[in-house]
Amino acid sequence: MSNYKWSTPEQLRSLLCEVVSWDSISHTEGERRFPFKLQQKLLENDYFKEHPDYLSLHEADFGRHLVTALYKHPEATETVVLISHFDTVQTEEYGDLEGLAFHPELLTKELLKRKSDLNEEAQIDLESGEFLFGRGTMDMKMGLVLHMSTIEKAISEEWPINLVLVTVPDEEVNSSGMRAAVKVLVALRNQYKLSYKLFLNGEPSLTQKPGDENYYIYSGTIGKIMPAALFYGKETHVGEPLKGMTANYIASFMTQLMEWNPLFCESDRGESTPLPVSLQQKDLKLQYSTQTPYRAVALYNVFMMKRTAQDIMNLFEQVALEAANRCNESYKTICALAGIKPIGEVKVIRYQELLEYAKKKLNPEQVEKLLNDVFANGEWDEREKSLRAADELLIRCPELAPAMVLLFAPPYYPAVNSSENALIKESIQLVKNAALKDFGMEVQQIHYFNGLCDLSYVNYQDASDGWTTFEQNTPTWGSVYTIPFQEMSELQAPVLNVGPFGKDPHQITERVHVKSAFLETPKLIENLIKNLYAAKATL
Structure with missing residues (x-):
C-alpha cells in the first residue's frame, strides 16, 4: 500500500480536507481556480505525467472549466464514467464561523464549543465524533475524493476496464458544467474508442426525514x-x-x-x-x-x-x-x-x-x-x-x-431511471450483499435521487421529441441557455449513484459520516467496478 496516496482512511480524510479548503462557491473566482488545483493534484500520480493527454481541462462558461482524467487499459473498451461536481453553495449562514467553513477539522472542533447553538440531532452527531463538518464535505467533494481514490487503485492494480473521472462546475445553479461535459464525453468516446458501460455518480446518500440513519443508493434521478x-x-x-x-x-x-x-x-x-x-x-x-x-x-x-x-x-x-x-x-x-x-x-x-x-x-x-x-x-x-x-x-x-x-425558464433537468436495467439490478444486489457481509450494513435502493444531480444529462431517452416544446417556449434557448439533447441521447448507458452518507446539505450543519466516507463507500465502489469486469471474465 506504500505506493497509494489516496487509499487509507487517514489519506482520504486528509485529501478531503485539502480539496474542501479550495473554496469553490458557484460563480466565484474560487470555482474558476479549482480545476487547475485539481489538475496539479492528479499530476502527483505518475500515470498522468506519462499520459498527459489523459488529463484535460475543458471550457464550460464564464472562465470555468471541467476536468476529465482517463485511465485507459490497453486491451479494454468497456468504460465506467465517474461523475462529480466541485462547486458548492455560499457560506453566509456560518456567521462569524464563515472563515472556517472550508476547514473541516477546525470547524468541527469549534462547533463542539458551541454545540448548544445546533439542533439536537446535529449535537448528537457532533459529540459522537463520527462526523466531519464543513461546506462541501458531503455535497459533494467527498464524492470527487472517492473517485480520485478509485482511479488511483485502477492505475496501480491495472484493472482491465477503463475509467473516466469527470468533475464539473456549476451543478448548484444551472449545471452548465455537466451540459458542457456531455459533448466532451462523446468526443472522448470517439477518440479512444470507448464503450460506456455505466455512469456512476458520487452524490451523497441523503436522509429521507429527520433522524433517518439509513444508507441509500440511487438507480435514477428526479427531473x-x-x-x-x-x-x-x-x-x-x-x-x-x-x-x-x-x-x-x-x-x-x-x-x-x-x-x-x-x-x-x-x-x-x-x-x-x-x-x-x-x-x-x-x-x-x-x-x-x-x-x-x-x-x-x-x-x-x-x-x-x-x-x-x-x-x-x-x-x-x-x-x-x-x-x-x-x-x-x-x-x-x-x-x-x-x-x-x-x-x-x-x-x-x-x-x-x-x-x-x-x-x-x-x-x-x-x-x-x-x-x-x-x-x-x-x-x-x-x-x-x-x-x-x-x-x-x-x-x-x-x-x-x-x-x-x-x-x-432555465434550468431543466430531465429525469433518468435505470431501475429495470439488468446490470443495475445485479450491481445493486452486489452492493447490498457486500455491505452486509463486510460492514453489517443494510443498503436500501431509491429509484429517483431527490436532490437533483448531473446524471440528468446522460442516457436521455425521449421517443416523442418532447424536448422541442422546451426549445420553442424557452426565450433564452440557443443564446443564453442550451441543452445538448442530441449528444445526451448518444450517451446510452445505465446510471447509478453511490456516495457517502451525510446530513444537512446547504446548512451550517452540513457533515459527512467518517466511517461511511473513508471506509465503507470506497470499498463498495471498488467491489462494484471490479464485479463489472470479473463477471465478464467468467463468461
Whole structure:
C-alpha cells in the first residue's frame, strides 16, 4: 500500500480536507481556480505525467472549466464514467464561523464549543465524533475524493476496464458544467474508442426525514422543470382602479392553482414527486408610483419522473386556462356590480405564439435585436432574461392584453431511471450483499435521487421529441441557455449513484459520516467496478 496516496482512511480524510479548503462557491473566482488545483493534484500520480493527454481541462462558461482524467487499459473498451461536481453553495449562514467553513477539522472542533447553538440531532452527531463538518464535505467533494481514490487503485492494480473521472462546475445553479461535459464525453468516446458501460455518480446518500440513519443508493434521478408566466393587464391610476387590471390580480389566480397542485404529482415504484410551488412572484415596476402594476411574472418549480417538457407545458396550459376563466368570471362580476364595461378577457398564450405574432407585427430583425438586447444584460440571470424577453415582446403587442404568456425558464433537468436495467439490478444486489457481509450494513435502493444531480444529462431517452416544446417556449434557448439533447441521447448507458452518507446539505450543519466516507463507500465502489469486469471474465 506504500505506493497509494489516496487509499487509507487517514489519506482520504486528509485529501478531503485539502480539496474542501479550495473554496469553490458557484460563480466565484474560487470555482474558476479549482480545476487547475485539481489538475496539479492528479499530476502527483505518475500515470498522468506519462499520459498527459489523459488529463484535460475543458471550457464550460464564464472562465470555468471541467476536468476529465482517463485511465485507459490497453486491451479494454468497456468504460465506467465517474461523475462529480466541485462547486458548492455560499457560506453566509456560518456567521462569524464563515472563515472556517472550508476547514473541516477546525470547524468541527469549534462547533463542539458551541454545540448548544445546533439542533439536537446535529449535537448528537457532533459529540459522537463520527462526523466531519464543513461546506462541501458531503455535497459533494467527498464524492470527487472517492473517485480520485478509485482511479488511483485502477492505475496501480491495472484493472482491465477503463475509467473516466469527470468533475464539473456549476451543478448548484444551472449545471452548465455537466451540459458542457456531455459533448466532451462523446468526443472522448470517439477518440479512444470507448464503450460506456455505466455512469456512476458520487452524490451523497441523503436522509429521507429527520433522524433517518439509513444508507441509500440511487438507480435514477428526479427531473425538474420551471414553467413560468408573464401576466400582462392594463395600467390605470389607483383612483380609477376598474379602468385597468393589475397583473397581480391575474397572477393571484394562477399561483393559487399552481401551488401544491396534485395534477403535477407523479408516482413510480412507490416514490412520488414533491408537489409544485412558486419560486418567485413579482411585478415588474421598478419604482413606487400611483400607477397600478400591469406587468408581473412568476416561476413555478415542477418535478418530473416520466413526463416530458411537452407533457408539463400541456398541463401548465390547462391550469392557466382554468385560472384565466376564474379570473375573468370574478372580474366580470365586479364590473357588473360597478356598472362598468370590462376592459377585456384574459387570454392564455404560449411564448412560441407570442414570438411568431411579434415577428409578423414588427419584423424578424427588430424582434431579434430586442431579444439580443435583453440577453446582453449583465445584471440579469437566465431566469430574469427569459421573463424579460417575453415582457419586451408583449409591451410592443399590447392588443393581446390582458394575457398570461406561458414559457419555460432555465434550468431543466430531465429525469433518468435505470431501475429495470439488468446490470443495475445485479450491481445493486452486489452492493447490498457486500455491505452486509463486510460492514453489517443494510443498503436500501431509491429509484429517483431527490436532490437533483448531473446524471440528468446522460442516457436521455425521449421517443416523442418532447424536448422541442422546451426549445420553442424557452426565450433564452440557443443564446443564453442550451441543452445538448442530441449528444445526451448518444450517451446510452445505465446510471447509478453511490456516495457517502451525510446530513444537512446547504446548512451550517452540513457533515459527512467518517466511517461511511473513508471506509465503507470506497470499498463498495471498488467491489462494484471490479464485479463489472470479473463477471465478464467468467463468461
